[in-house]
Each structure stands twice: as C-alpha cells, then as structure tokens.
Amino acid sequence: MPEHDPSTLRVILAAVNANTRFGGEAMLPVHYFRILRERGFDAHLVCHERNREELSSTFPQDADRIHYTVDRRASRRIERAGRRLPTSVKSMSTWLLMSAIAAGDLRRTARALVDSAPAEVVVHEPVPVSPRQPSFLRDVGAPVVVGPLNGGMTYPEGFAHEVRRSERAVRWLVRTCSDVANRLIDGKGRAAVLFVANPRTRDALPRAARGRRVVELVENGVNLSRFAPRTRTPSGNPRFAFVGRLVDWKRVDLLLDALARIPQDHTLDVVGDGPLREALRAQAQRLGLGERVTFHGLSSQDETARLLRGCDALVLPSVYECGGAVVLEAMAVGLPVIATDWGGPADYVVPEVTGLLVPPTNASEMTAALAEAMVRLGSDRALGVAMGRAGRERVLAEFDWERKVDAVTAVYFEILGGHRAGAAVPALNIDTSEGAVAPHERHGQFHRPTPSMR
Structure with a gap:
C-alpha cells in the first residue's frame, strides 16, 4: 500500500449516535474518530448533542473537532407519537422521519466542513449498519463512504414460529418499502463505496444501491489496549x-x-x-x-x-x-x-x-x-x-481495530484518486470477489463461511 500523508485528508464522520456507553453500533464512530486522530488525520465527528457528555470527557483535546446537532421540537413530537408502535413499524415510520430531520442537520454540518476544508475530503457514514435503512448523506460536495453495513438476518427455522404473524407481515412490508425509500432517499445509491460485513449483507442491499462498488470488511473490531488478555487462569467456582x-x-x-x-x-x-x-x-x-x-x-x-x-x-x-x-x-x-x-x-x-x-x-x-x-x-x-x-x-x-482502519483509509485514498481522475466509480485494488481475501487478512485455519455461503 503506497504511503499517504494523513494530514492531507479531512475525514468527516457523520453519525447521529457516537457513544461507547450506548453499546452496539453507536461505538463504531468513536473508534474510527479515535484512531484517525491518533494517526494524524484531519478528522471531524458530527453527531447529536446527546453524545456531548461522554465525548467531551473522552476527547477533551479534540473538542473543536466534534460538532453537535440539536434536538428539534418536531423530532420530540414524532418520538412521543410513535412510542406505542412495534419496533419493526417504527424503523420505517417514526424513526425514519426522525432520521430525516437529524440527517438534514448532519448533512448541512458536513457540507460546511467540506467547504471549509484546506485539503481533500471524504465523508464517512459508519452507522446505521442496517443495509436497508436509507442514507440521507448526498450532495455534500465530497465522496461518501457508507458502512460497514451488517444485516440481512432471519430467525432460525426452529424459532421462526415465535415471531407473530403480524410481525412477519410488518417485516415483509418494511423490506418492500425499503426499496422504495432507498430510491427516493438515494444516499446509498450515490455513495462512492459501500462496505458490507459479509455476503449475507450484500444480498440484503436495496436494489437502488446494488450498482455501487461494494467492499467486504468486517463490521466489528476490538480495541486491544482496552481488552487486554487475562494474566491468570480461572480458579474457584466456574x-x-x-x-x-x-x-x-x-x-x-x-x-x-x-x-x-x-x-x-x-x-x-x-x-x-x-x-x-x-x-x-x-x-x-x-x-x-x-x-x-x-x-x-x-x-x-x-x-x-x-x-x-x-x-x-x-x-x-x-x-x-x-x-x-x-x-x-x-x-x-x-x-x-x-x-x-x-x-x-x-x-x-x-x-x-x-x-x-x-x-x-x-x-x-x-x-x-x-x-x-x-x-x-x-x-x-x-x-x-x-x-x-x-x-x-x-x-x-483478523479483528484488530488498527488493521480495520488500515483497510478503510486505503479505500479513502483510492476513492480520491478515482475522484481526481473523474471516475464515477473508483477502481479499488482490493479484490472482494467471492472467495477472495477481503481488506482484512483471513487465515485459513480460522475462516468460517457466513450463513448465506453455506
């Protein structure tokens, strides 16, 4: 991989939630921001103000690089109206409306950061990881990277009966509507690159996004400095x-x-x-x-x-x-x-x-x-x-966050190379064809195929 000067690239991470205490996918933007700043990138994080307390204490030296959007009155009203709805209904109704409002603020802030950048810019939307949820990040004045996405799940056959018929109908409706929503809100369809965690997620991408360049990259990673190995073997009761x-x-x-x-x-x-x-x-x-x-x-x-x-x-x-x-x-x-x-x-x-x-x-x-x-x-x-x-x-x-960011930043620079050359879709030199090695190195003794490959 050719050497690149990280100071020549501004990376704008756009995520409504960026918080390690929330758990789940909200932790992902925090890891990207932490490592990019440690490596000297001109990285900025755009997120909702609910994350301010933790981020201020975690990154006091980078307070001027974290930009917060405010909670709007319309979002609060929509949230109250949808409290009694099932989660699967909320995901494509009230949550989508709230996401649209929040994403509008994220997009405007990201666009301002792009316009003020002294160097080249990439905008990265690491969350939400759902492959079907529309992305509102478009027309920001810079190439957009989305993901890694991870989804396309179903329940095992032995547990499918526990999903109520009404919920199954709602899931079918949500998946059908997601194709329409992604045509209307076509951030994923316009993205320079979509990262997916596995072939299962690739198969779950909305139709509007399937023509984009897709790179396979594991969603999760580990901060090895925090999760250090235990030094003593277990003793006492199991x-x-x-x-x-x-x-x-x-x-x-x-x-x-x-x-x-x-x-x-x-x-x-x-x-x-x-x-x-x-x-x-x-x-x-x-x-x-x-x-x-x-x-x-x-x-x-x-x-x-x-x-x-x-x-x-x-x-x-x-x-x-x-x-x-x-x-x-x-x-x-x-x-x-x-x-x-x-x-x-x-x-x-x-x-x-x-x-x-x-x-x-x-x-x-x-x-x-x-x-x-x-x-x-x-x-x-x-x-x-x-x-x-x-x-x-x-x-x-395979799962060190440092190696994961190696792969992501390699894609950033290749995107910009294609962007300067006027290419609509960058020609990445990472082979992600079926059975090939993804940006993270696989080791045969450990590799296990995903469910959709079985």
Whole structure:
C-alpha cells in the first residue's frame, strides 16, 4: 500500500449516535474518530448533542473537532407519537422521519466542513449498519463512504414460529418499502463505496444501491489496549458471563433455564440492561438462582473487560445477532465463547477451536445444549484456556481495530484518486470477489463461511 500523508485528508464522520456507553453500533464512530486522530488525520465527528457528555470527557483535546446537532421540537413530537408502535413499524415510520430531520442537520454540518476544508475530503457514514435503512448523506460536495453495513438476518427455522404473524407481515412490508425509500432517499445509491460485513449483507442491499462498488470488511473490531488478555487462569467456582441488551432475541431466558440444570457451583454474571431486565430477574428468582446470577446493569467497556477477565467463558445465546462485538471482546481477553450457531457469532467462533457453537434447533434442545456446553467448560478448564488462547490469536490476526482502519483509509485514498481522475466509480485494488481475501487478512485455519455461503 503506497504511503499517504494523513494530514492531507479531512475525514468527516457523520453519525447521529457516537457513544461507547450506548453499546452496539453507536461505538463504531468513536473508534474510527479515535484512531484517525491518533494517526494524524484531519478528522471531524458530527453527531447529536446527546453524545456531548461522554465525548467531551473522552476527547477533551479534540473538542473543536466534534460538532453537535440539536434536538428539534418536531423530532420530540414524532418520538412521543410513535412510542406505542412495534419496533419493526417504527424503523420505517417514526424513526425514519426522525432520521430525516437529524440527517438534514448532519448533512448541512458536513457540507460546511467540506467547504471549509484546506485539503481533500471524504465523508464517512459508519452507522446505521442496517443495509436497508436509507442514507440521507448526498450532495455534500465530497465522496461518501457508507458502512460497514451488517444485516440481512432471519430467525432460525426452529424459532421462526415465535415471531407473530403480524410481525412477519410488518417485516415483509418494511423490506418492500425499503426499496422504495432507498430510491427516493438515494444516499446509498450515490455513495462512492459501500462496505458490507459479509455476503449475507450484500444480498440484503436495496436494489437502488446494488450498482455501487461494494467492499467486504468486517463490521466489528476490538480495541486491544482496552481488552487486554487475562494474566491468570480461572480458579474457584466456574463463572460465566452474558453481555448485551436484555431483549427477547438475545434469549437470556434460555440461558437462565440452562443454568438451573447444571451444578449449583456454576454462576452467571449478566451485564447490560433492557426492557426484559425485571422479567429476567423474576425468572431467576422462580428458578432458585437468586444467589447464582448477578445482574450488573450497564457497565463501561473498562468495567466489562475487568469482569470478563475473571470469568471462564462468555455465553451469547442470541438467535438474531448480525454482528456480536462482545464475542470478539471476550476472545481478545482470552475467554472461550459459547454462542448460537447463527449469524455474526457463527462467523467469529471457530467450533472446538475458539469456543462451542450451539445449534438453534428449538428452545428446548438449545437450552439442553447450552447446559452441556457450560458443564463441559466448567469441568475442563484446561480446554477453556486453550480455546481462549486461540481466540486471542484469531482476534489479533483478523479483528484488530488498527488493521480495520488500515483497510478503510486505503479505500479513502483510492476513492480520491478515482475522484481526481473523474471516475464515477473508483477502481479499488482490493479484490472482494467471492472467495477472495477481503481488506482484512483471513487465515485459513480460522475462516468460517457466513450463513448465506453455506
């Protein structure tokens, strides 16, 4: 890769949410901004004012490079009107309207930063990661990069019956409407490059965006300085952790049922919050797990890393997980992972090498399989240590944030090369054809095909 002077390029990261405490995709813009600034790029972050408190304390030296949009009265009214709607309906109704209002402010701020740039500019929209959600970033006066996107998920067949018929109808309607919305709001159709995390997401792109240049790049990465490996092997009673939002598709209820079936010296730490928190607390009490389960609520990344270093394994029984950054974070710490053989976690975990994958056949069989996997790792700590070591090596090889930013910045400069030459679509020298190596290096002993490739 040719050497480029980072100071010659202004990168404008546009994201409504940019906050590590929010978890999920909101953390992605923060990582990009942090590393780009460390490397000397003229990076700017445009986001909503709700992120001000954390970003001000995290980046005090770059306060003048973070630009906040305000909450408008119309957005507050729309949010109140849609509180009772199902999530799938909100995503293409009230949320879309609120996104349009917020994106208008993001776009205007980004355009002003482009116009004032002393050097060349790329605008990068890392979130939202949904491949079907329209992008409002267009006509900003500079090439736009979107993603990495990650989506195209369905429920496993054994759990599809749990999705209400009304919800299935709404999902079909949302997917149909998304093609229309992306033709009308064609930011993705005009983007210079779309990053996608996997072929599953490529297949889920709206029709209006399928003619753009698509580059495969993993969505998640790990801050290895924060998620350092544990220095001691586990001792005492076997201890497991769940980290994530407490929502229905994470299936923490099955994890509690599994814990109730295994020896009483096995314990569980639940890190995260969500609408099911009280229901899960009540379930734990009914199952007699009051002394074996600790609900920690929301924790910072540093607190989560410390907790994981004291556990035997991470357990993520989600049946609708596009990514699963926590899987990579646990692997970086040196923990084996027990996860569902579906979606993002199945892309990250190598069975019998870095962890154990549980088939999502149905709720009863999955509960039994979770219990069996926990007993196995709880009784054979040498196996868990070996898997944790292999997981750490896999993260170092493929999921380090530094390597991810290497790939992204290479694309930035190639886009600008094509832009200067007047090319409508840049000719990137990264081979992303099927079966080829993506911008992050793959290692054969660890590579696992995504569900859509099976």
